Amino acid sequence: MEYIYAALLLHKAGKDVSEENVKAVLTAAGIAADESRIKALVASLEGVDIEDAISKAAAAPVAVAAAPAAAGAAPAAAEEEPEEDKKEEEESGMAGLGALFG
Numbered sequence: 001m002e003y004i005y006a007a008l009l010l011h012k013a014g015k016d017v018s019e020e021n022v023k024a025v026l027t028a029a030g031i032a033a034d035e036s037r038i039k040a041l042v043a044s045l046e047g048v049d050i051e052d053a054i055s056k057a058a059a060a061p062v063a064v065a066a067a068p069a070a071a072g073a074a075p076a077a078a079e080e081e082p083e084e085d086k087k088e089e090e091e092s093g094m095a096g097l098g099a100l101f102g
Contacts, residue, residue, distance in 0.1 A: 002031050003041045011050045018042060 006025040007017045015021055019038050026033040 002026060002029070003037055007041060007045060008050070008054075017045055017050075 003022065003026070006022045006029075009025055010017045010021050019035075019042050022038050022041065023033045023035075026038075
């Protein structure tokens with residue numbers, strides 16, 4: 001992840017995202033740079049519009065944020081169990097605990 005952060009930092013600073021620059025950022029942060037990972041990162045970013053990728057990534061959490069609200073509705077339906085069933089479950093659970101303590 002720190003390799004991506006280094007590339008984003010360089011991009012934000014208006015610097016070229018090159019192997020030398022990524023390595024310099026990682027070294028300055030006290031991270032032992034892996035040459036093969038740096039080469040893979042720089043190669044994978046070749047031809048990528050980073051601003052476009054950031055704007056698309058920024059829009060994604062909006063769609064994801066709606067998912068927890070929908071998931072919150074499911075537990076409410078489960079809570080509508082009849083009271084008798086709950087009491088039976090509690091009693092059977094208590095009997096099990098009583099057996100543990102003799």
